[in-house]
Amino acid sequence: MSGWFQSLFADPYGTPAMVRRLLVEHAYAHRRLYAVAFVLMGVSAGATAISAYLLGDIINQAYVHRSFPGIVAVGLLAVLIFAVRGAATYGHSVLLSRVANKVVASNQRQLFDKLLKENLSFFADRHSSEFIARLTTGAAAASQSLNLLINAVGRDLFTLIGLVTVMFVQDPVICLITLLVVPPAMILLRKLVRRIRSIARKQFDFNARIIETMQEALQGIRVVKAFTLEDEMHRRLDASVRDIEGESNKWARVANRASPLMETLGGFAIAGAIIYGGYRVVEAGATPGEFFSFIAAFLLALPSAKHLARLNIELNSQLVGVRVLFEVLDSPSGEPDEVHKPPLALSTARVEFADVRFGYRPDEPVLRGMSFVAEPGKVTALVGPSGGGKSTVLNLILRFYEIEAGAITIDGQDIAAVSRGSLRGQIAYVGQNVHLFRGTVRENIELGKLGATDAEIVAAAKAAHAHDFIMGFPAGYDTPVGEHGFQLSGGQRQRISIARALIKDAPVILLDEATAALDSESERHVQEAIAELCKGRTTIVIAHRLSTIMHADRILVIEGGLVAEQGRHDELLRKGGRYASFYRLQLSEQAAPSAAVVTLAR
Numbered sequence: 207m208s209g210w211f212q213s214l215f216a217d218p219y220g221t222p223a224m225v226r227r228l229l230v231e232h233a234y235a236h237r238r239l240y241a242v243a244f245v246l247m248g249v250s251a252g253a254t255a256i257s258a259y260l261l262g263d264i265i266n267q268a269y270v271h272r273s274f275p276g277i278v279a280v281g282l283l284a285v286l287i288f289a290v291r292g293a294a295t296y297g298h299s300v301l302l303s304r305v306a307n308k309v310v311a312s313n314q315r316q317l318f319d320k321l322l323k324e325n326l327s328f329f330a331d332r333h334s335s336e337f338i339a340r341l342t343t344g345a346a347a348a349s350q351s352l353n354l355l356i357n358a359v360g361r362d363l364f365t366l367i368g369l370v371t372v373m374f375v376q377d378p379v380i381c382l383i384t385l386l387v388v389p390p391a392m393i394l395l396r397k398l399v400r401r402i403r404s405i406a407r408k409q410f411d412f413n414a415r416i417i418e419t420m421q422e423a424l425q426g427i428r429v430v431k432a433f434t435l436e437d438e439m440h441r442r443l444d445a446s447v448r449d450i451e452g453e454s455n456k457w458a459r460v461a462n463r464a465s466p467l468m469e470t471l472g473g474f475a476i477a478g479a480i481i482y483g484g485y486r487v488v489e490a491g492a493t494p495g496e497f498f499s500f501i502a503a504f505l506l507a508l509p510s511a512k513h514l515a516r517l518n519i520e521l522n523s524q525l526v527g528v529r530v531l532f533e534v535l536d537s538p539s540g541e542p543d544e545v546h547k548p549p550l551a552l553s554t555a556r557v558e559f560a561d562v563r564f565g566y567r568p569d570e571p572v573l574r575g576m577s578f579v580a581e582p583g584k585v586t587a588l589v590g591p592s593g594g595g596k597s598t599v600l601n602l603i604l605r606f607y608e609i610e611a612g613a614i615t616i617d618g619q620d621i622a623a624v625s626r627g628s629l630r631g632q633i634a635y636v637g638q639n640v641h642l643f644r645g646t647v648r649e650n651i652e653l654g655k656l657g658a659t660d661a662e663i664v665a666a667a668k669a670a671h672a673h674d675f676i677m678g679f680p681a682g683y684d685t686p687v688g689e690h691g692f693q694l695s696g697g698q699r700q701r702i703s704i705a706r707a708l709i710k711d712a713p714v715i716l717l718d719e720a721t722a723a724l725d726s727e728s729e730r731h732v733q734e735a736i737a738e739l740c741k742g743r744t745t746i747v748i749a750h751r752l753s754t755i756m757h758a759d760r761i762l763v764i765e766g767g768l769v770a771e772q773g774r775h776d777e778l779l780r781k782g783g784r785y786a787s788f789y790r791l792q793l794s795e796q797a798a799p800s801a802a803v804v805t806l807a808r
């Protein structure tokens with residue numbers, strides 16, 4: 207027995223195990239509210255049973271005893287019973303909704319926290335819309351499953367027990383006859399459940415694909431329009447929409463198959479009751495009250511019986527969403543909390559790579575024993591051919607990925623041995639693609655230092671050469687930037703992102719120089735802003751512009767995951783090695799004054 211019981215829960219994502227987990231992890235915390243709801247459900251189920259019972263009294267008072275005062279008394283009692291049932295139903299409905307909303311809210315928070323603790327490779331392997339589908343479906347499914355269960359037990363089961371009791375009191379024999387249909391109903395319903403589960407899973411997947419297509423089209427709306435891809439996007443969406451429509455129809459067919467089944471079996475049961483009960487009244491002289499009360503109880507019980515019969519079908523549809531939720535919550539975090547690691551303690555901010563080896567995928571080395579030093583307060587420029595590993599160097603300093611061998615140290619401390627938060631807190635990163643968040647210019651700059659004063663924000667904007675153009679907007683610092691900052695020009699976006707990095711006042715600056723060409727005026731402003739940002743800080747810049755490279759204190763030529771050469775611009779040119787040929791091929795045209803802004807092809 208216990209072996210069988212345990213095997214029920216062996217599959218962590220099987221129905222029994224998931225239901226148990228829902229109850230333990232989500233329902234238990236709200237047990238008091240649930241208890242009150244149960245009591246109220248019991249009250250309303252009792253009221254329903256009593257009203258069926260009373261019908262027998264009414265009929266006997268009217269037709270057998272022919273007593274008008276008796277009828278009035280029963281009528282008044284009915285008012286009371288219905289009022290009590292109404293109040294109890296209101297109470298438990300509101301309570302259950304409140305608990306459900308709490309469960310949804312806590313799941314949304316938990317899922318989002320979990321998402322923020324994932325590392326970059328987790329995101330590289332997945333489409334962002336998958337999370338959106340999981341976040342929305344998963345968070346809602348848990349509360350919906352719980353409500354299904356609670357309603358099934360509290361409302362339907364209690365009501366059914368009450369009404370069957372009335373039926374039994376009124377006429378035990380017919381009651382037993384009608385119960386004969388229960389076992390065949392259960393056997394037939396079991397078959398439907400298995401099909402429902404696979405249909406519901408497909409519905410979820412197709413739904414995620416629809417969100418994916420919509421989101422991609424929206425994010426790439428410029429490309430869609432410029433390349434007139436509307437028809438192609440339409441075609442992609444159409445396929446998923448058609449698929450999900452088909453699955454939803456299938457779901458409806460299978461799930462509703464329970465109804466004709468239950469109605470037919472219910473018909474047999476009531477036919478038996480009518481014939482036997484009628485026979486008792488007509489032939490054996492029984493009073494009609496019991497007979498009618500029995501029929502009323504039976505008819506009232508039918509909807510609850512149907513709900514219970516459908517419970518497994520509905521529950522298994524919802525559990526697909528719950529499973530998705532549990533899968534996300536159970537997967538180990540890529541960036542777990544590091545409370546036990548000490549914070550990074552900076553003095554001069556000297557960054558060193560010592561024989562660092564790393565690859566994004568196993569057996570595909572990207573850095574093959576890289577060593578270099580970024581001197582404190584100096585600008586180190588990384589140059590080299592595309593795919594050489596420059597962006598990888600920045601990713602590793604930020605500890606977006608863990609290295610395989612060697613060590614990255616800042617002021618002698620291994621960055622893997624200090625907490626991620628303290629490491630990233632000392633680094634200001636300005637990426638190649640500027641990302642601004644929804645909100646105003648002020649809010650976006652403030653993200654560099656939460657709680658910064660207006661004076662600090664203005665000072666940072668001034669240093670980033672952004673203040674003048676910001677003040678040129680009618681709303682000034684309160685100008686909304688639009689989604690991804692699309693309401694600003696490319697150069698303006700860059701300067702705001704530099705202001706955001708400046709206000710952070712971090713001792714280490716990582717800069718991935720933008721390759722997008724700006725007009726010479728913007729270019730000059732951005733260059734000046736960057737010069738301001740790097741002043742006196744340890745800066746590592748992936749440089750594409752000759753002006754940045756020429757002013758760097760040291761240039762590292764990164765090629766094939768190694769430092770091929772290093773030195774200053776003139777030293778390296780004189781040497782006539784990799785840098786010299788790189789310069790001749792890619793940088794020299796920038797040297798001509800008229801073409802000062804031509805940027806490198808990556």
Ligand SMILES: Nc1ncnc2c1ncn2[C@@H]1O[C@H](COP(=O)(O)OP(=O)(O)OP(=O)(O)O)[C@@H](O)[C@H]1O
Pocket residue numbers: 330566567572590591592593594595596597598599808
């Ligand atoms: N997330 C990733 N997953 C797998 N491989 C990656 C990933 N990012 C980069 N790579 C690979 O790592 C190698 C180095 O990439 P990296 O981005 O560091 O080059 P880069 O020097 O910055 O080039 P570019 O000048 O074009 O930006 C490339 O071969 C690239 O294909």
Ligand SMILES: [Mg+2]
Pocket residue numbers: 596597598
């Ligand atoms: Mg790069």
